[in-house]
Amino acid sequence: MRNSIISPKAIIGTNVHIGNFSTIENDVVIGDNSWIGSNVNILSGTRIGENCQIHSGAVLGGIPQDLKYKGEYTLLEIGNNTIIREFVTINKGTASKGKTIIGDSTLIMANTHIGHDCLIGNNCIIGFNVGIAGEVIMRDWANISGLSAIHQFSLIGEHAMISGMSRIVKDVPPYVLASREPLSYCGLNTIGLKRRGFEVNKISELKDIYRIIFQEKRNTTHALNLIEENFQRTIERDNVLNFIKESKRGIIKGNID
Numbered sequence: 001m002r003n004s005i006i007s008p009k010a011i012i013g014t015n016v017h018i019g020n021f022s023t024i025e026n027d028v029v030i031g032d033n034s035w036i037g038s039n040v041n042i043l044s045g046t047r048i049g050e051n052c053q054i055h056s057g058a059v060l061g062g063i064p065q066d067l068k069y070k071g072e073y074t075l076l077e078i079g080n081n082t083i084i085r086e087f088v089t090i091n092k093g094t095a096s097k098g099k100t101i102i103g104d105s106t107l108i109m110a111n112t113h114i115g116h117d118c119l120i121g122n123n124c125i126i127g128f129n130v131g132i133a134g135e136v137i138m139r140d141w142a143n144i145s146g147l148s149a150i151h152q153f154s155l156i157g158e159h160a161m162i163s164g165m166s167r168i169v170k171d172v173p174p175y176v177l178a179s180r181e182p183l184s185y186c187g188l189n190t191i192g193l194k195r196r197g198f199e200v201n202k203i204s205e206l207k208d209i210y211r212i213i214f215q216e217k218r219n220t221t222h223a224l225n226l227i228e229e230n231f232q233r234t235i236e237r238d239n240v241l242n243f244i245k246e247s248k249r250g251i252i253k254g255n256i257d
Helices: 188-196 201-213 220-230 235-246
Strands: 047-048 060-063 075-078 088-090 101-104 177-179 186-187
Touching: 047 060, 060 075, 075 088, 088 101, 186 188, 186 201, 188 201, 201 220, 201 235, 220 235
Parallel strands: 047 075, 060 088, 075 101
Antiparallel strands: 177 186
């Protein structure tokens, strides 16, 4: 910990490594067995769980880059077993939601920025140089490939996979693979679903659901009604229906050949 600055008001768990030239301000909590690299800045209002890795150059809990922020007390909360790589910046919340949240077992690769009041779920992967604007919601197991940019207030569904260099300005429904420009539905995230134990019949069910959503010629509301009438109620079916019903930005377009 040579030349590191650690506030006596910070709460540091047991067996925590802190590298050289790092700064840990007051009102910071770091859980047991976490590893903090060199030249890391962990600012007031940051909460880090157990068994986390924070690599060199990261800045956590920075002031929101939002002109509406007036210095109110807000937080950044990071779950357990999460890895934050080099030069990642994550801002704390504003009065809008009060906190930015990063879930458990999530990997955030180098040079990524996550804006104020974002909610990143568990087991997510965020590639290198991804820019995530304020108040984005990214649900569990979502995967954003490198060099992508996500518009503020966007919603990314669980188990969705988005290809690299994507421009995300519409909501991305759960379980899908999204690619191309403009960003479009290109099928299911089949490989990811299989890795997580989804059975073949469940994957087929989801394919049939999305075929109706993106091929229905009338409108999305009619497609949702068809799904409710023709598919048994399951967790996955309801996740898709509820996501689309709750979308405020509208979902990505279909690209079914």
